[in-house]
Amino acid sequence: LTNEDFITTFPYHFVVDQDCKLVQAGRELFNHVPRDLLVPGTPLIRIFEINRPQIPLDFDSICNFINAVFVLQVKTTPMEFQRSITKRNSQTMEGSGGVESDFGSVDHMTQSQHLKLKGQMMLTASGRHVIYLCSPYVTSIPELLQFGMRLTAMPLHDATRDLILLNQQRLSDVEMKFV
DSSP, X not given: OOHHHHHHHOSSEEEEETTOBEEEEOGGGGGTSOGXXXXXXXXXXXXXXXXXXXXOSSHHHHHHTTTSEEEEEXXXXXXXXXXXXXXXXXXXXXXXXXXXXXXXXXHHHHHHTOOEEEEEEEXXXXXXXXXXXXXXXXXXXXXXXXXXXXXXXXXXXXXXXXXXXXXXXXXXXXXXXXX
């Protein structure tokens, strides 16, 4: 398995060294994290904050909780995404006579755009690196679209695709009961 094959097979992953500095990242992470943060050598703490388990984001703590499910949240919103939100909101303000709702504000949208990733940390055979194999932590198609994603961005083997489709079907069934 080549490095390129690995990156293609696991588009949402990253590898860190014993100093918790980035070694490599999956291609889809570049759509949610500014490119300048995804360069090798960037401390993981600059890119993500840990939601679960509630431990410090360091190599030893990760190794102590290696069998836990990890939920990490991206700390920043990519600049391209922020620009599109700003552009969309300026168009909204022009069309509404300068009145903007709190829900549509740039600050609100930026706050709600921090992607969460859910997955598993794995120690490499050498014991010098940790691999985080993960998926976006989303449950519905609107939530998927909120992050500018499509189902096709997730690999076929990822159960998140099925979860989103099943949840969408359930939501549609509930809506039909009230029509």
